[in-house]
Amino acid sequence: MxxxxxxxxxxxxxxxxxxxxxxxxxxxxxxxxxxxxxYDIPLRDPSNPPPGINRRWLHEQYVRRGRSLEDLGAELGLHPTTIISWCRRYNLPVRPAGANVHRSALYPAEAIPPELRPALTAARPWKRLAAFVHLRGYPTLSASAPPHCPPPDHHPHRPRSGSSHQHRRCPRANTRPGP
Incomplete structure (x- = not known):
């Protein structure tokens, strides 16, 4: 055992x-x-945190810096479940378990300014932010489009007046951030 x-x-x-x-x-x-x-091992008072843990440190390391429970546990020589129990005792937000968890899981939507909520709480917020970063260097949205793209007011299913051919849709700009 x-x-x-x-x-x-x-x-x-x-x-x-x-x-x-x-x-x-x-x-x-x-x-x-x-x-x-x-085994004659004295039990600790469960209301006292293990050495090295206090609310301020845990908030800085886990919430602000986004370090994992495993990483913090390894640094302190504690099991990750000990770290998470102290997060809960200190009423710190706890990220759900899993490899694809992001720091944004720690912050409720109410913490995001109302004008940014639609862009940041819908699907794929990183892609939207990357597009904003890509577009910030252009004076207008039209200026950001490659030269062969139709103007933004052009509807792809209706020919423009005086035009006998259908314009092809503009290929999507690469919105992935660079290395």
Whole structure:
């Protein structure tokens, strides 16, 4: 199960919580506390954070800098579940688990200025922002289009007056940011 030396190393030296040990060894918390008593290991006061964790530091590292729970846990020698439990205790926003999580998941839409919400909360906000960055160097939207593109007031399904041929649609500008 969990040898006494390993228990001491994880709980005392590395600062893992009872909950983190229970998750790691797939047992309930009561079983871990029973083992602590059997191994003569004093239990920490759960209301005190492990060394190195305080609200200000956790907000700066996890929320503002977007560091992962695994990264913070490795730096402090703590299990990631210990870090997340302190985020919750300090009422810090917690990102959902997964590889494709972005810092924007930490901020509710109400925190975004109303005039920017449609662009930033709809699908693919990064693509919209990249298009804005691409267009900022042009005095008008028309000036940003390649020379072979029809003017912006041209409807692709209606020939312009005096024109006997249909204009092709303008290819999309590459809106991906450069390296």
């Amino acid at each position: 969990l040898p006494a030396e390993t228990f001491r190393d994880l709980y005392i030296d590395r600062g893992w919580s009872i909950s983190a040990l229970a998750v790691r060894y797939e047992v309930n918390r009561r079983r871990i506390t029973t083992l602590a008593t059997a």
